[in-house]
Amino acid sequence: MERRVIELDQGWEYMQKGITKLRRILDGLPEPSFNAEKHIMLYTTIYNMCTQKPPHDYSQQLYDKYREAFEEYIRSAVMPSLREKHDEFMLRELVKRWSNHNVMVKWLSRFFNYLDRYFIVRRSLPSLNEVGLVCFRDQVYKEVNDKARDAVIALIDKEREGEQIDRALLKNVVDIFVAIGMGQMESYEKDFEASMLSDTGAYYSRKASNWILEDSCPDYMLKAEECLKRERDRVSKYLHSSSEQKLVEKVQHELLVVYATQLLEKEHSGCRALLQDDKVEDLSRMYRLYHKIPKGLDPIANVFKQHITAEGTALVQQAEEATTNQAANTIAMQEQVLVRKIIELHDKYMAYVNNCFMNHSLFHKALKEAFEIFCNKVVAGSSSAELLAAFCDNILKKGGSEKLSDEAIEETLEKVVKLLAYISDKDLFAEFYRKKLARRLLFDRSASEEHEKCILTKLKQQCGGQFTSKMEGMVTDLTLARDNQTSFEEYLRNNPNVTPGIDLTVTVLTTGFWPSYKSFDLNLPAEMVKCVEVFKEFYELKTKHRKLTWIYSLGTCNINGKFEAKTIELVVSTYQAAALLLFNTADRLSYSELMTQLNVTHDDLVRLLHSLSCAKYKILNKEPNTKTISPTDTFEFNSKFTDRMRRIKIPLPPVDERKKVIEDVDKDRRYAIDAAIVRIMKSRKFLGHQQLVMECVEQLGRMFKPDIKAIKKRIEDLITRDYLERDKDNPNMFRYLA
Template sequence: MVIKEPIQWEQGWGLMQEAITKLKNILEGLTDEKSFTSEEYMNQYTTIYDMCTQKLPCEFNKELYDKYKEIFDEYLNSSVWPSLRDKHHEFLLRELLRRWNSHKVMTRWLSRFFRYLECYYIERRTLPSLNTVALSCFRDLTFDKVKAMATDAIISLIHKEREGEQIDPSLLKNVVHIYVEIGVYEQDFEVAMIADASTYYARKATNWIEVDSFADYMLKAEESLKRERYRVREAGYLHSSTENKLVETVQHELLVTHATRLLENDNSGCGVLLRDDKVEDLSRIYRLYHEIPKGLELVANTFKKHVTSEGARLIQQVEEASNSQTINSSSGVQEHSIVSKFIELHDRFMAYVKGCFMNNNIFHKALKEAFEVFCNKNVAGIPSVELVAAFCDNMLKKGGGSEKLSDEAIDETQEKVVYLLVYNTDKDLFAEFYRKKLARRLLSDRSANEDHEKSFLCKLKRQFGGHYTSKMEGMMTDLVIAKDCQRSYEQYLHINQHVNPGIDLSVTVLTTGTWPSYKSCSLNLPSEMVKCVEAFNEYYTSKAKHKKLSWAFSMGACNIHGKFQKKTIELIVSTYQAATLLLFNNADKLSFLEIKTQLGLDYEDLVRVLHSLSCVKYKILCKEPNTKTISQNDIFEFNSGFTDRVRRIKVPLPPIDERKKVVKDVDKDRKYAIDAAIVRIMKSRKTLGHQQLVLECIEMMSCMFKPDVKVIKKRIENLIGQDYLERDPNDANAYRYLA
């Protein structure tokens, strides 16, 4: 009896590699052969079968299963993705379709070769099937990279067909079917296509209303719906599940949206008149419909929709502009532009309310509700209140553009900003963002005019109450006290020459709780800085024995002289940067870990500092290796050859996105505010039902923010746990206050 020798991995996989290479050549058109012979197929299947059924340690089920995926990964990365990477529009769709068809061929043959795995190994271990693995590879390594461009290209072709241009429907049908087969049709194509259809027909409706009679408008609407059904049924390049959604979208934009037109005459609709600034016609509409019961509600509703759409359009324009650039901060979305446009929009429509609509309350309400819609939306992922805070910062800081405005113009703009804040539900979040920026202006002496700062705080205080601005006013007061403290410290050094460190030190003493919380780090200061800190500590202890100083080195700034080969340059740096540079007075080269050990800085802080000194514009330090990123293995050396055309430069640190921290801090404060509101309500009411308590809490908090009902419920449960409240034994939906 002849015992068959087991196939070793290298031998078996070598045979498979030949078949895989042939398959790739067929797909790439590098061979005249179009398929595998029956003998070739059986040889590959048998090889896989033998490798899977051999006894351990020569049983290679898992290795072959892993290799199956690697085949697709390598081919997609090396051949498929490069062929798609630089293609656009219709060329992208055609290449994507060709590659998808080739991928299915490759999947079909490889699945046949590896069929034994499917029947036994995969089924017994409940692993993803071979087809699933192949599909996932194509989706993850190819389709996900081009789906956005492909979706845009498909929508563009549909748009061309709507405009009467000839397209290739079979191409669309086959490409869209890729979305269906991969299982992402709805989320990756249908949603975008429906949104585009909505925008398209909204625009068409506006145009038709301007130029067509009512009868012609309805005829075009009917024809549009017929064409959209054709795209699903006869042309078949949209999936059947899309028909109802698409038809409903078109019906909404062409029919529902304009169901409440103020007048049957197409050329006198309220939206058209507002857009064209037809003041006399708008006044006439008000006069006519003022006498009709609930007639003004129709006008006001259309007015509200028009204002809302204008605001949404502004946001869309800004987001489209921001999508073309990397957004690192709120300035990336042109906060000055969007807030200015909101102010202009409000001025424009308020003029209609006061003039054309005779200052009627129903139009004030409509304007308020419209602005509340888009003023509370995030713009490119940034809270609108942060944009307003950035706008105020730009207006009030040095070099922000306020120098060109008169005092009257600044005062008027401040009033309009406060008016915008009235529409926003997150007033407490604005206060925190504004407080952060105010602190930065005050501490860095960037405030353009102290009177303008105080004026804006007065306006906020008048509108939202003294508690709203108490911390900000405390910050302004601290700065005045700090200046007096600095003068006193300088006199102290003059009298006590023995403690004078010989280095100018300016300290701003801040009140904890009034200012934003700043990161406190146990920085190991160089000896030069230690003398300064000790001198001020000795002075402050002698003046305020019951107060304790906590140094926020993260906020400090230093002026140091860098002695380079060509000239000496004054460097304006942060305390962290200065401490880092001073280490090189005693060492030629230092590693990342040596710097970290000597300074005691957090990893993240040290990376930011070293990046600013070695990887960007001003390379004060040389880094090995010379890369744009910082790692723990880097070596740093003072760049004695550094020079610049000026003798005084500021070396900035990379900006930190504080948005998440601000939002987190505000959410924490909101919980305490809700607790206080609930206790205050229950203390006065003693017993109250759940629904009524929630409503009263929302009403009480609405002046600062709109609390979530779920959060209120959690806070009620928390207060019950702390014995502030208890459930009414006679009513499960009521609470009683515990004195």
């Protein structure tokens, strides 16, 4: 049985009733909802009209009428209601009409579903949903979007001023701007976001221009932080998430970038004032506000560096002033205080870097550069390398002025090693430290071997194994020397016929590890000669390949002085002992006789005679009785000398070793520069003068800051020694000679 043909007018009339019913429901008029039967009838009508044989297949006509149904509804009902409303009321109406429109699209696309499944797919036409959205876009959105945008922006500004607004309404309107783009953000960005951002900029520009004049830097930053927080909250509540970055950048620009210089340089509350007053919380806020702004932290880091430099330089100047016209021991004390203050300064600002500035590399760099400036200044003629070495010596030696617990000592040493990183002449520190370490080890002045090893480990981590190899060798050497002494004592016990006559302790060291010391052929008294011979015999039994060189200047002797009042034990150097023992066989000796019999230099003889006849303990009487030693003086044993102590130590006047240390370091630097130049030229073969100097400075920079003139001098020296040659055509180019 053949199906009855449904004509277009007849079928559409039936569909029109369904559409009218839907419109009445949407407008809130009394109308029963669609039941299943009604829904199926409407769907079936469309199905039948689309599946009739041509010319009665009305698919195209129904597709057009679907669109016309929306256009007619919008024209007759939607636009009149929107045009008569304004501002917030218009937004509410727009949201309502958009919601109704979506419901209408949903229902009509169900009725016309057959078109979507077959006709539209075959012809590659826009879907029913798309047609509905395009109708709303072209007939509603295009007319009202400007008014809607302005109304939304006005409400946002009201909220910024503290008024309560309907956030849900704004969220719904913003969703319309997004949905109209049909998966693209162009409509939202062009029709709404651009104007919203522009208004935001203008709003905060007005606010900032007042706040910068009225508020202190901390108050301004509090307001800026609160504004940024509220704008982020605004995005999470009703704006699209893609706006967050742009909105934040706009607010940052107006509040923080435009007024950055004025804000940071505010006279009594800017960045400098916050650092001076230790306003940790405000500095943390400053970092939080500026760290996401490109190059925003640069001026803060710059102020940070200037502030630390000024504080450090002031400490150095105070120390310099305090040491002027002071005694040597007071100067040494002031220098110790200075190092302690610099450590405290470093602790303080390192805490700022870690806590306020979140460990940011820019502030680490600022701190480093600031400390490099004032840590390399000279105080009372002493370089910072020498001061640090003296500070370590004071902590590590017995009876140092620093009375600290083991934990505090280790912590302080850690901090000293950190300071060393800022010092350009690390090789100078190494040499001064080595000299002082030698004295601590040789004269048993080291408070703890553990602490000695601890700092060497820290120095090794900081500066590399080469830096500490000799020092580590010294510590090891001393352990071996103790074992050697034990063997010597055992040798004496096993050979009763071999006796040195007096108690003898010998410390055998490896020349390469220790600082160089002057060794003179001192004419030892007979008692001492015997000791030396006995030890030589013992040592030659152990090894034939090592030669012993005796350093008498480092020796100490305990001798008994038999005075009229009582016998006193004198703790003296080997030189002093040798001189005093001469008076066992002579009552009176002249300066020249002493010099001949001892075989010492004029300078050394003056020092030892001064210590015995002109200083605190006058073991010898001098003629004439003056405070200085001259070659015409004569000396005799002072038998009337007495002291309340039974044991006294007679020190030799100290020798200023600074000059020798500096000379040794300069010599080592020449070798280091030579080695660097040869190393570079060996790998490059052919190189320009400027490039060679730069690479040389870079290679040596870890240990010391090489002088450019010194590098030029070494290049010339290497040319004369045929390691390099100048290019014939260009004298500024060098060639390596293999």
